[in-house]
Amino acid sequence: MSEYKFYDQVNKAFDRAAAYTKIEQGLLSQMKACNDVLHIQFPVEMDDGSIKVIDGYRVEHSHHKMPTKGGIRYSTMVNEDETMALAALMTYKCAVVDVPFGGAKGGIKIDPKKYSVTELERITRRYTFELYKKSFIGPGNDVPAPDMGSGAREMGWIFDTYRQLSNDINAEGCVTGKPVGQGGIRGRTEATGRGVYFGIKEACDSKEDMKELGLEKGIEGKTFIVQGLGNVGYHTAMYMIEAGAKMIGVAEFDGSIYNDRGIDLEDLMAYKKENNGGISGYDKASAMKSNNAVLEEECDILIPAALENQLTEMNAPKIKAKIIGEAANGPTTDKAHEIIKERGALIIPDNYLNAGGVTVSYFEWLKNIQHVRFGRMGKRFEENSYKKILSVIETISDRKFTEDELAVLAQGGGERELVDSGLEETMVNAYNEINELRKQHNVDLRTAAFISAINKVGFMYKGMGIFP
Numbered sequence: 405m406s407e408y409k410f411y412d413q414v415n416k417a418f419d420r421a422a423a424y425t426k427i428e429q430g431l432l433s434q435m436k437a438c439n440d441v442l443h444i445q446f447p448v449e450m451d452d453g454s455i456k457v458i459d460g461y462r463v464e465h466s467h468h469k470m471p472t473k474g475g476i477r478y479s480t481m482v483n484e485d486e487t488m489a490l491a492a493l494m495t496y497k498c499a500v501v502d503v504p505f506g507g508a509k510g511g512i513k514i515d516p517k518k519y520s521v522t523e524l525e526r527i528t529r530r531y532t533f534e535l536y537k538k539s540f541i542g543p544g545n546d547v548p549a550p551d552m553g554s555g556a557r558e559m560g561w562i563f564d565t566y567r568q569l570s571n572d573i574n575a576e577g578c579v580t581g582k583p584v585g586q587g588g589i590r591g592r593t594e595a596t597g598r599g600v601y602f603g604i605k606e607a608c609d610s611k612e613d614m615k616e617l618g619l620e621k622g623i624e625g626k627t628f629i630v631q632g633l634g635n636v637g638y639h640t641a642m643y644m645i646e647a648g649a650k651m652i653g654v655a656e657f658d659g660s661i662y663n664d665r666g667i668d669l670e671d672l673m674a675y676k677k678e679n680n681g682g683i684s685g686y687d688k689a690s691a692m693k694s695n696n697a698v699l700e701e702e703c704d705i706l707i708p709a710a711l712e713n714q715l716t717e718m719n720a721p722k723i724k725a726k727i728i729g730e731a732a733n734g735p736t737t738d739k740a741h742e743i744i745k746e747r748g749a750l751i752i753p754d755n756y757l758n759a760g761g762v763t764v765s766y767f768e769w770l771k772n773i774q775h776v777r778f779g780r781m782g783k784r785f786e787e788n789s790y791k792k793i794l795s796v797i798e799t800i801s802d803r804k805f806t807e808d809e810l811a812v813l814a815q816g817g818g819e820r821e822l823v824d825s826g827l828e829e830t831m832v833n834a835y836n837e838i839n840e841l842r843k844q845h846n847v848d849l850r851t852a853a854f855i856s857a858i859n860k861v862g863f864m865y866k867g868m869g870i871f872p
């Protein structure tokens with residue numbers, strides 16, 4: 405296990421922020437506690453007929469809102485402490501972006517690369533069965549989603565297993581991040597990275613805040629370095645580049661690379677695919693001496709998008725980036741946070757910045773329990789209304805719109821457009837809310853995000869009281 409107890413790190417940030425709230429100590433202790441911690445060990449038959457015992461976890465951190473929500477991580481590093489920390493972060497993250505769920509997280513302690521697809525399916529289905537038996541899954545109680553090492557395919561297996569076991573009419577809402585054909589929503593796969601981009605963009609669009617950092621307003625022209633080109637890292641980089649930023653460094657599990665003229669993301673991804681997921685040997689950038697060395701290079705924005713505890717007191721003094729965009733959960737230890745803050749850099753914290761995933765998961769869950777795709781009822785109606793307005797404009801202005809103009813101007817909101825709009829609205833509003841708190845209390849953005857979360861969860865508890 406890492407020398408940094410992840411759950412302690414989260415609680416340190418919580419305690420720092422709690423001092424700025426008026427919530428009593430007993431209630432603060434209840435907010436920090438993990439309400440249910442499940443550790444299971446279950447057997448799975450391998451392709452060669454042998455039997456393996458697998459460790460699985462699910463932690464429901466807070467039941468102040470139901471269902472609880474959070475991804476399932478497939479990694480050899482999974483353990484109880486990590487799952488508790490990640491579940492706690494889910495509670496605070498949901499509160500920061502006003503997603504009405506309690507926090508949860510799951511983990512299966514395996515290296516998914518070492519198993520065949522059929523073995524992974526058996527592991528996932530048996531894990532789901534265990535969650536079902538123990539009431540740790542269901543659209544009204546606990547709703548998993550993807551995290552490191554898992555994706556839409558695994559969520560599809562979870563949904564199918566759940567619906568075989570239960571005749572719940574809302575079964576589709578038992579898990580999010582599913583393939584679209586199985587009740588998933590368009591835009592969930594890219595949602596976390598898209599949300600990270602919206603959050604960084606909102607920060608960069610503040611002239612006043614950028615001036616404090618000695619930077620120009622806007623994302624365009626800014627350089628960035630990313631750690632981990634998985635789901636979150638790749639989509640973040642893609643949207644940053646689309647907006648005119650330049651990726652000059654990448655760190656992966658097998659090495660790190662740097663090129664101040666920019667690295668072609670798609671070219672690198674194609675190389676990575678051929679190279680078993682690794683970037684070592686990529687010859688269009690310089691190889692650095694270790695897999696984390698590139699994090700210390702000069703850049704405007706550093707985006708850790710892989711693991712927790714990556715910026716520690718060891719490397720924090722050498723980090724030169726002016727903005728740290730925490731796409732991963734818990735990438736910065738408490739001590740590193742203090743060091744980076746002292747230097748005057750802006751840390752955009754995980755419990756706000758990577759909330760795009762759970763936000764779009766919320767939209768997917770709503771779609772599932774409503775049993776109707778967003779846009780299905782209104783899209784045509786909107787389009788017909790816009791066409792009528794445009795036709796009146798044509799009549800009174802003597803101007804004829806081209807087919808292309810009409811296609812753009814008379815477009816109604818389909819599922820993808822509505823998801824994107826809801827995600828942007830959520831990320832922008834939450835940024836401004838926590839940035840206000842940052843200024844009001846003269847604190848950093850992480851502390852501000854925790855103040856926001858603690859006050860919101862505290863407000864729920866005050867209203868509900870403590871049962872019995």
Ligand SMILES: NC(=O)C1=CN([C@@H]2O[C@H](COP(=O)(O)OP(=O)(O)OC[C@H]3O[C@@H](n4cnc5c(N)ncnc54)[C@H](OP(=O)(O)O)[C@@H]3O)[C@@H](O)[C@H]2O)C=CC1
Nearest residue numbers: 552553596632633634635636656657681710732733758761
């Ligand atoms: N998926 C989601 O919707 C959300 C994810 N997050 C967080 O984002 C982070 C990344 O998750 P996600 O993108 O889904 O996971 P993925 O499994 O898709 O990607 C993780 C990436 O990090 C790489 N990696 C692993 N170890 C290291 C290392 N030591 N140094 C550098 N890179 C490494 C992986 O390489 P390889 O695959 O070769 O091992 C992979 O490219 C996690 O902290 C997760 O909790 C947060 C919110 C939502």
Ligand SMILES: O=C(O)CCC(=O)C(=O)O
Nearest residue numbers: 474475549551761762765
């Ligand atoms: O989409 C979700 O429900 C949870 C995503 C997640 O695990 C996270 O935000 O860390």
